[in-house]
Amino acid sequence: xxxxxxxxxxxxxxxxxxxxxxxxxxxxxxxxxxxxxxxxxxxxxxxxxxxxxxxxxxxxxxxxxxxxxxxxxxxxxxxxxxxxxxxxxxxxxxxxxxxxxxxxxxxxxxxxxxxxxxxxxxxxxxxxxxxxxxxxxxxxxxxxxxxxxxxxxxxxxxxxxxxxxxxxxxxxxxxxxxxxxxxxxxxxxxxxxxxxxxxxxxxxxxxxxxxxxxxxxxxxxxxxxxxxxxxxxxxxxxxxxxxxxxxxxxxxxxxxxxxxxxxxxxxxxxxxxxxxxxxxxxxxxxxxxxxxxxxxxxxxxxxxxxxxxxxxxxxxxxxxxxxxxxxxxxxxxxxxxxxxxxxxxxxxxxxxxxxxxxxxxxxxxxxxxxxxxxxxxxxxxxxxxxxxxxxxxxxxxxxxxxxxxxxxxxxxxxxxxxxxxxxxxxxxxxxxxxxxxxxxxxxxxxxxxxxxxxxxxxxxxxxxxxxxxxxxxxxxxxxxxxxxxxxxxxxxxxxxxxxxxxxxxxxxxxxxxxxxxxxxxxxxxxxxxxxxxxxxxxxxxxxxxxxxxxxxxxxxxxxxx
Numbered sequence: 001x002x003x004x005x006x007x008x009x010x011x012x013x014x015x016x017x018x019x020x021x022x023x024x025x026x027x028x029x030x031x032x033x034x035x036x037x038x039x040x041x042x043x044x045x046x047x048x049x050x051x052x053x054x055x056x057x058x059x060x061x062x063x064x065x066x067x068x069x070x071x072x073x074x075x076x077x078x079x080x081x082x083x084x085x086x087x088x089x090x091x092x093x094x095x096x097x098x099x100x101x102x103x104x105x106x107x108x109x110x111x112x113x114x115x116x117x118x119x120x121x122x123x124x125x126x127x128x129x130x131x132x133x134x135x136x137x138x139x140x141x142x143x144x145x146x147x148x149x150x151x152x153x154x155x156x157x158x159x160x161x162x163x164x165x166x167x168x169x170x171x172x173x174x175x176x177x178x179x180x181x182x183x184x185x186x187x188x189x190x191x192x193x194x195x196x197x198x199x200x201x202x203x204x205x206x207x208x209x210x211x212x213x214x215x216x217x218x219x220x221x222x223x224x225x226x227x228x229x230x231x232x233x234x235x236x237x238x239x240x241x242x243x244x245x246x247x248x249x250x251x252x253x254x255x256x257x258x259x260x261x262x263x264x265x266x267x268x269x270x271x272x273x274x275x276x277x278x279x280x281x282x283x284x285x286x287x288x289x290x291x292x293x294x295x296x297x298x299x300x301x302x303x304x305x306x307x308x309x310x311x312x313x314x315x316x317x318x319x320x321x322x323x324x325x326x327x328x329x330x331x332x333x334x335x336x337x338x339x340x341x342x343x344x345x346x347x348x349x350x351x352x353x354x355x356x357x358x359x360x361x362x363x364x365x366x367x368x369x370x371x372x373x374x375x376x377x378x379x380x381x382x383x384x385x386x387x388x389x390x391x392x393x394x395x396x397x398x399x400x401x402x403x404x405x406x407x408x409x410x411x412x413x414x415x416x417x418x419x420x421x422x423x424x425x426x427x428x429x430x431x432x433x434x435x436x437x438x439x440x441x442x443x444x445x446x447x448x449x450x451x452x453x454x455x456x457x458x459x460x461x462x463x464x465x466x467x468x469x470x471x472x473x474x475x476x477x478x479x480x481x482x483x484x485x486x487x488x489x490x491x492x493x494x495x496x497x498x499x500x501x502x503x504x505x506x507x508x509x510x511x512x513x514x515x516x517x518x519x520x521x522x523x524x525x526x527x528x529x530x531x532x533x534x535x536x537x538x539x540x541x542x543x544x545x546x547x548x549x550x551x552x553x554x555x556x557x558x559x560x561x
Contacts, residue, residue: 039499041130044131044134044135044138045135045137045138045141046138047138048135048138048139048142049138049142052066052139052142053142056142060221060223061213061216061223062223062224063248063251063252064216064224064225064226064227065212067245067247067248068212068231068244070247071235071240071241071243071244072207072209072240074161074239074240074243075203075238077132077240078164078165078239078240079200081165082165082166082172083169083196085120085169085170085173086169086170086172086173087483088120088483089116089169089170089173091483092119092120092481093113093116093117093288094177094287094291095291095480095481096480096481097480099112099288103288109280109281109284109285110277110280112284113280114277117166117170117276120170121162121163121166129162132158133154136150136153139247143251149250153247156262156265156266157243157246157247157262160239160265160268160269161240161265161269163269163272163273164239164268164272165239167269167272167273167275167276168272168276171272171275171276171279172192174279174283174287175279175283175287177288177290177291178283178286178287180294193342206232206234206235207232207235208232212230215230242261242262242264242265243261243265246261246265310325319410320414320418323410323414323415323418324422327418327419330397331397334397334482341390344385344386344389348382348433348434365514365520365521366514368517369513369514369517372513372517373506373509373510373513375438376438376452376509377505377506379431379434379435379438379456380456380459380502380505382434383427383431383459383460383463384463384495384498384499386427386430387427387463387466387467387498388467388494388498389482389486390423390482390486391423391427391464391467391471392468392470392485392486392490392491392494393485393486394419394423394468394471395419395472395475396471396475396476396477396482396485397482397485398475398477399477399480400477400478402477412554412557412558413554415557416468416472416550416553419468420468420550423464423468424461427464428457428460431456431459431460432456432457435452435453435456436453438452439452439453445516445520447526447528448513451531451535454535455505455535455538455539458538458539458543459542461542461546462542462545462546462549463498463501465546465549465550465553466494466497466498466545466549467494467498468549469548469550469551469552469553469556470490470493470494470497470552470553471490471491471494471553472552472553472556472557473490473556474488474490474493474494475556476488476490501541501545504541508534508537508538509534511530511534512531512534515530516531
């Protein structure tokens with residue numbers, strides 16, 4: 001225990017020393033982070049409050065259905081924490097240089113595991129915890145609950161709930177690392193992805209939300225009763241069910257049911273954490289050795305074969321071919337990169353499949369305008385998220401070995417523009433697929449479709465330029481984890497600027513769109529002059545953003561590091 005406390009104390013000192021420097025850039029980043037997270041928290045609070053108000057007062061669905069919807073959201077939240085801990089733990093428990101350093105010291109393996117687990121638990125769960133806190137305030141404010149409700153819920157419901165998700169994720173990771181040493185990395189990861197997709201599909205298949213809603217609505221208007229007999233038996237064994245049951249019975253004043261479900265969560269969380277430590281004692285060191293063998297194998301064989309092997313001939317001239325292959329291996333050598341990419345691609349496929357069912361067939365021009373802009377901005381927000389996660393860290397992932405590129409006879413501007421090109425092609429393709437799917441429901445409004453497709457190209461180009469430019473300016477070549485790079489203060493500032501750009505986009509498009517839908521509703525020909533002026537101003541603003549971003553990036557890449 002003394003070893004753990006000693007290391008945790010100096011890690012905390014190091015963190016505060018490096019994050020509380022009174023520098024202008026550091027303070028600007030901190031203020032920007034405060035605005036971004038504060039804005040998200042405020043948005044989550046108002047969204048929760050208004051949604052509950054709608055369900056309870058307008059739709060009149062009752063508190064039972066409200067808590068069952070909450071249970072489904074908590075299930076997704078549980079899996080997010082679970083997967084997040086797997087990805088972050090892989091970086092901190094196995095790939096971290098700090099871990100290698102500690103293994104050379106007389107630190108017990110279990111003590112090292114506990115330190116790294118606490119490290120990645122607080123790192124990967126903090127943002128989700130803040131969002132959950134804002135949602136909890138929205139919930140508590142609507143039902144006018146006392147302050148003790150927030151303290152009790154955070155300590156005795158949220159914390160055990162998150163510990164169950166995190167400890168199960170890290171346990172699964174250790175077992176997978178051991179198995180990967182025998183059946184290979186690809187087979188293990190495919191099994192993991194198939195397993196998680198199967199778990200999500202099976203849950204919603206068993207829960208059957210439509211059947212649940214129909215079962216409750218048969219009793220309309222007496223929907224504010226307890227319909228526990230409609231719950232599938234399997235769902236009552238899940239942590240999200242225990243948590244929502246505790247919240248539901250707290251509203252109804254049934255203390256016994258609240259204590260029963262709270263005790264279930266606490267006991268199961270203690271069992272899961274104890275089981276994780278037991279597995280860590282048995283497997284952590286062995287799985288770390290298995291990771292080293294896999295790493296050595298991949299470093300000696302991965303780049304020697306395959307389409308992107310350096311030994312293969314290329315259609316590009318030698319210098320360009322080498323840089324392209326370097327970028328490819330630089331991305332795919334880090335599992336967290338392509339695991340996140342696979343998840344995002346899956347989400348895009350699900351979104352495209354869903355949006356084909358969407359209709360904007362309302363007769364109210366204002367609602368039609370708002371619906372269109374929400375859909376448009378959601379696509380832009382998706383591009384922003386992808387750019388922040390993958391484009392922003394592109395320069396930092398060069399690492400300290402970037403000196404080799406700097407000392408080679410190659411123009412740094414060529415390295416920069418190649419990165420831009422490699423980022424822009426896949427993002428543009430994904431963006432246009434999303435836009436085409438989004439405009440499926442209004443394909444008869446040809447002017448809107450053309451405007452949407454044209455402006456979305458500029459949105460994607462601007463967002464990627466901004467992320468690459470600021471990512472180069474704030475490049476941290478010492479940080480090897482791309483997830484940490486994309487959640488740094490520089491990334492937060494970039495995200496804030498992206499949001500400001502999206503607000504500018506909405507301001508430019510709202511009035512021309514509203515005018516168009518209004519004229520279309522009245523069957524009056526629409527004068528496109530306002531459209532051209534607004535789009536012209538938007539394109540000019542986007543062009544300025546691109547030029548400034550690339551100027552900053554091209555200047556920053558030539559700095560010494």
